[in-house]
Amino acid sequence: MKVVAISGGIGGAKLALGLDRVLPPGALTVIANTGDDFRHLGLHISPDIDTLLYTLAGLDDPVRGWGRRDETWTFMQALERLGGETWFRLGDGDLATHVERTRSLDGGATLSAVTAELAARLGIGSAIVPMSDAPVRTRVETDEGWLDFQHYFVRRQCQPRVVALAFEGAASARPAAAALAALADPELAAIVICPSNPYLSVDPILSVPGMAEALRASPAPVIAVSPIIKGQAVKGPTAKLMDEIGLVPSAATVAAHYGSLVDLFVLDEADAGLDLGTQMACVSAPTLMRTLDDKVNLARRVLKLAERAT
Amino acid sequence: MKVVAISGGIGGAKLALGLDRVLPPGALTVIANTGDDFRHLGLHISPDIDTLLYTLAGLDDPVRGWGRRDETWTFMQALERLGGETWFRLGDGDLATHVERTRSLDGGATLSAVTAELAARLGIGSAIVPMSDAPVRTRVETDEGWLDFQHYFVRRQCQPRVVALAFEGAASARPAAAALAALADPELAAIVICPSNPYLSVDPILSVPGMAEALRASPAPVIAVSPIIKGQAVKGPTAKLMDEIGLVPSAATVAAHYGSLVDLFVLDEADAGLDLGTQMACVSAPTLMRTLDDKVNLARRVLKLAERAT
Numbered sequence: 001m002k003v004v005a006i007s008g009g010i011g012g013a014k015l016a017l018g019l020d021r022v023l024p025p026g027a028l029t030v031i032a033n034t035g036d037d038f039r040h041l042g043l044h045i046s047p048d049i050d051t052l053l054y055t056l057a058g059l060d061d062p063v064r065g066w067g068r069r070d071e072t073w074t075f076m077q078a079l080e081r082l083g084g085e086t087w088f089r090l091g092d093g094d095l096a097t098h099v100e101r102t103r104s105l106d107g108g109a110t111l112s113a114v115t116a117e118l119a120a121r122l123g124i125g126s127a128i129v130p131m132s133d134a135p136v137r138t139r140v141e142t143d144e145g146w147l148d149f150q151h152y153f154v155r156r157q158c159q160p161r162v163v164a165l166a167f168e169g170a171a172s173a174r175p176a177a178a179a180l181a182a183l184a185d186p187e188l189a190a191i192v193i194c195p196s197n198p199y200l201s202v203d204p205i206l207s208v209p210g211m212a213e214a215l216r217a218s219p220a221p222v223i224a225v226s227p228i229i230k231g232q233a234v235k236g237p238t239a240k241l242m243d244e245i246g247l248v249p250s251a252a253t254v255a256a257h258y259g260s261l262v263d264l265f266v267l268d269e270a271d272a273g274l275d276l277g278t279q280m281a282c283v284s285a286p287t288l289m290r291t292l293d294d295k296v297n298l299a300r301r302v303l304k305l306a307e308r309a310t
Numbered sequence: 311m312k313v314v315a316i317s318g319g320i321g322g323a324k325l326a327l328g329l330d331r332v333l334p335p336g337a338l339t340v341i342a343n344t345g346d347d348f349r350h351l352g353l354h355i356s357p358d359i360d361t362l363l364y365t366l367a368g369l370d371d372p373v374r375g376w377g378r379r380d381e382t383w384t385f386m387q388a389l390e391r392l393g394g395e396t397w398f399r400l401g402d403g404d405l406a407t408h409v410e411r412t413r414s415l416d417g418g419a420t421l422s423a424v425t426a427e428l429a430a431r432l433g434i435g436s437a438i439v440p441m442s443d444a445p446v447r448t449r450v451e452t453d454e455g456w457l458d459f460q461h462y463f464v465r466r467q468c469q470p471r472v473v474a475l476a477f478e479g480a481a482s483a484r485p486a487a488a489a490l491a492a493l494a495d496p497e498l499a500a501i502v503i504c505p506s507n508p509y510l511s512v513d514p515i516l517s518v519p520g521m522a523e524a525l526r527a528s529p530a531p532v533i534a535v536s537p538i539i540k541g542q543a544v545k546g547p548t549a550k551l552m553d554e555i556g557l558v559p560s561a562a563t564v565a566a567h568y569g570s571l572v573d574l575f576v577l578d579e580a581d582a583g584l585d586l587g588t589q590m591a592c593v594s595a596p597t598l599m600r601t602l603d604d605k606v607n608l609a610r611r612v613l614k615l616a617e618r619a620t
Contacts, residue, residue: 078406092402096388
């Protein structure tokens with residue numbers, strides 16, 4: 001039984017971790033958003049891939065909610081003294097990932113190969129695959145003009161009002177070979193769209209020509225888990241952004257957004273009975289993942305739903 | 311009164327610090343060896359410039375004897391786990407210097423400009439100037455073949471037997487403009503060759519076409535301080551290297567090596583009366599610099615000798 005998960009950063013990585021813990025090594029392929037990637041201080045940073053790497057390796061910081069546990073910040077302090085750019089916080093241990101990745105990419109390796117190597121070094125049994133080896137960059141049109149994603153997300157802390165989103169480079173990109181291979185695997189039993197931001201994390205992945213087609217072409221059921229509970233995002237700017245682009249922040253809006261791409265939509269139990277206003281099949285489940293048990297339980301539930309849907 | 315110091319790393323930086331503390335801000339220009347520079351993990355590392363920066367900024371680690379005080383090593387630990395190259399130890403705070411330098415150089419800045427900016431940020435009153443903005447790379451021919459300097463010095467810990475030295479790129483390099491300007495300054499009162507390794511630290515500087523000529527053209531006296539005391543190097547591989555290339559490890563050999571370039575040679579008091587076998591003027595002084603007072607006292611002594619020699 002093989003499973004593909006489509007994931008952005010922190011929210012998606014929670015369910016990816018549950019799936020990783022429930023499935024045998026090698027069964028799970030996580031296709032990660034790289035629209036948030038950027039070059040910063042000369043380093044190639046892939047925030048969502050890193051969140052997945054650290055989360056699946058058990059290196060994530062459970063208190064801060066991002067980055068690595070037991071992290072130190074000496075680099076940032078020294079950089080600040082040198083007048084360097086410090087708005088994007090890079091921990092000392094985290095830096096090793098960026099330095100190694102940048103060195104490998106500059107040496108001609110693909111992002112897929114670098115990511116596979118990092119995952120192997122960290123002892124991760126699941127595959128983590130970038131959506132594409134080509135650069136696709138999320139840009140955000142706001143009331144202050146166009147901003148690169150991290151400038152919107154981290155530097156400006158999502159404060160500017162969003163007008164539109166663009167995924168630069170998507171038109172000429174193609175899915176990473178390992179992503180297409182995982183989606184075409186005859187043993188594929190489920191495609192899980194994790195509870196990531198549909199507009200900022202999942203849409204960049206689906207914007208790569210051939211990716212949505214590969215999802216549709218697979219006989220495996222596509223199951224999406226809502227990132228919106230009772231009109232609120234568990235974390236991050238999803239609800240604010242939906243409101244700004246004229247959408248009602250609700251699980252129903254997300255379901256309608258995915259539309260026919262999704263076979264089954266998983267609502268949080270708090271939203272049970274919500275009128276999705278669509279013909280999509282839906283079920284409710286406890287989707288709030290605070291503990292590892294929550295993650296494992298939701299993963300089990302989603303895999304069971306996939307079995308039934310087949 | 312202006313002073314130029316010619317310096318490599320740790321040994322030279324001690325006297326440079328003494329001079330920096332004795333002279334008013336702006337009076338001292340330290341011309342630094344960049345033959346040890348290399349690209350490592352995608353970063354441009356300038357070990358001797360960094361030693362000078364940290365030493366003059368009071369950020370050097372007095373216990374370890376290299377790098378920054380209050381340093382942490384989380385990056386190295388994380389890099390090791392990722393299978394990265396860990397033979398060259400990069401502290402977390404030290405990394406900020408390399409990342410900022412690399413970013414600036416890749417953006418088109420000269421090494422002179424980057425170094426001046428770093429020194430300014432660290433509140434250093436003296437000028438630290440690379441010997442050249444062009445790459446000059448020390449290579450070491452050993453019984454194991456040719457080695458890049460840091461591979462010889464750090465990775466192999468100076469264990470291979472040295473046959474010869476080469477300064478790649480020197481022939482087509484030219485001195486940094488600020489180095490030439492400092493040497494041509496009509497107010498220049500002394501040129502001090504610090505007690506650095508003559509072959510590995512000072513020779514690369516003098517190998518840049520125009521540098522030795524600028525020293526000779528200056529009316530200021532050139533005063534060299536011996537890095538060899540009683541046939542031993544205070545630190546590092548100077549004596550071992552001299553022995554390997556067929557030279558007697560002695561202050562007299564160093565004096566003969568500098569020859570007519572130097573007007574006055576400062577021996578350690580332990581070597582007082584040593585027959586230099588040359589017509590060079592020489593004096594003895596306490597050259598072992600353990601404390602800041604030792605450094606300041608030797609700096610004062612050297613400056614006084616320069617006054618008399620003028």
